[in-house]
Amino acid sequence: MIVDMYLIFIWAPTESVMGHVQRIFYIHVPMAWTAFLAFSLVFLASLFYLPVRKAPGWTKRWMLWERNPMWDAVASSAAEIGLIFTTLVLITGPIWAKPIWGIWWTWDARLTTTLVLWLIYVAYLMLRSYSNNRSQAGVYSAVLGIIGFIDVIIVYRAVDWWETQHQRLVVSFDRFDVASDMRVVLYFSLFTFLVLFGYLMWQLMSIKQLEISVKEASDQLSMSRSRDTRG
């Protein structure tokens, strides 16, 4: 992170039109990409978590796999981190927009769909936290995680589909419309945020594992106590 800050503030050239404010781009864009990655992970983990329901009369071959709680833990952890990243994208975007566009916010396609994306994953986490039945919450949130991913594609393509206020893509898989020095800093920054994402995922996954251990140990304790009372 220190190296990233050095590259952003000292090594990267100052953009001729926007000036120093353009340096927000080095965190805004990688955070948006990392959020996309997080929500893609939610989508994939939700797909793996949701098994084909075994309805009466169905044979065993319709069961693709047994439901594994690990996928639910991956999906919910990625959703939480993705939401943090999206929140920061929605904060840093307007901070950059004010001096450049002269406004904090506009109901442009990219901005609006990103706000919708944020609301979808707020709903996802609320659904989980307000439900008493853990397994049912996992299923409902997995469905939302799969449907919500459609908005990730819409957010990504919004600047091409509706040419509104937000800039078109300057860097994509096959397009590099930025200077090479800036590109190096942008990619290094992306790498830094990916490392941060990996670390946060590891931490949240160990929290989920500890929650399971607490539940198992508590169940064991209450069973042991009830046996003692009966004895």
Add this chain to the structure above:
Amino acid sequence: MPYLFAAYTVTWVVFFVYLFFTSRRQNELEREVTAIRETLDNLDSSKNDEIL
């Protein structure tokens, strides 16, 4: 310049606060697991003493 400062400050503050809360949650859960396991061990050893 104030906009640049604001964007970076908000970003790092949010990340550090989030990391602080997740680390605290992790430590609390670790303590909770240890406490429950110790209680279970104590229960088991007192039961063994009664049998002997």
